[in-house]
Amino acid sequence: MAELTGRPAPFGIAADLWEILACPCPEHAPVRADEETGRIVCTSCGRSFEVRDGIPVMLLDEAIGPDGEAPSASVDG
DSSP: OGGGTTSOOGGGOOHHHHHHOBOSSTTOOBEEEETTTTEEEETTTOOEEOEETTEEOOOGGGOBOTTOOOOOSOOOO
16 A cells, blocks of 8 residues: 555554555455445455444454445355
């Protein structure tokens, strides 16, 4: 994410962490910041993840689905 160079990183997460952050879905796709919702979003599966006190919570069982569906007891993958 070269575009973060010289800019504050979203959600207080260090720019170098954004470089390696990936979704835990089977594709391990890159993620992006959704500053409107304050969540991290997978570029492949569309799940979104909470950021708590500047720490990304990259757990599939706590992710919100692309349709806004809350986490369920079973996770595919």
